[in-house]
Amino acid sequence: MIDRKDLGSWMEGAPAAEGYVKGSSLGLPPEGPGSVAPFWRRPLALVVDWGLCLAISALVLSGDALANLVLFAVVNVLFLSLFGATPGQYVLRTRVLPVSGRSPMVLRAAVRTVLMLLLLPAVVWNRDAQPLHDVVAGTAVVRA
Template sequence: MINRDDLGSWLEGPKIEREDGDWPGRRLGLPETGSHSLAPAWRRLLGLLVDWFLCLAIANLIGSSNPFLAPGLFALEHFLLVSTLGYTIGHRIFGIEVRRLDGHVPGFAKALIRTALVVLVIPALIFNRDNRGLHDLAAGTLILKR
């Protein structure tokens, strides 16, 4: 019989069988826990929701009936903040940041790739063993705890 422990929680991210002493980010030289370890899926999701609802609120305040205004604001916010600061407002609230593999802020080219794939949604929902989404793999970035 299958129980809840077999399935895990969707907030925990994908369940991947790991060898003893293995953790997400180990192959990248990242610590298992603490500062500069890979951010868990729940922080990423909540940060994304904060950013989305903030952009939705701004679009509603503007009062436009254009259905692309909120997604456009979201893409603009994500691109500008990630490329220059390494985090969005939602990321900052939940203590996470976007970095290149060498630890620097992504910059314009990587942030543009990442933003385009985040806006498409599906690439951000597909993870690898290190809990990096396709958008992070394509851009060469990771989301770390601050």
């Protein structure tokens, strides 16, 4: 017979190593600049970037839905390649760092943006607080 304590094991969440510091397997420091950015900064930066793209699209491109997506993708790839942060990430003091591999940042930014637009990779995270689109691109969002 199934006991309540048997169900409690999975209801408490995924197992975690005691004292594990997010980003340590990526070589990131535990605190301060360069450490993994807090979760709340990521969606807030996304909202700032999306709002900026919607405003520009409404003024210049008459708010076309496809133009919004293309503009968002261009802003992400351009700003990540040139500055390492989108405008929203800059405002929230975060940036995107390469953490694995040797591919150029332009390629990393393009892969990261395409996967982020698919949405599902953005909601699957690992224990280092790295969404799937960052894992595939070999990047991490850190404090600036």
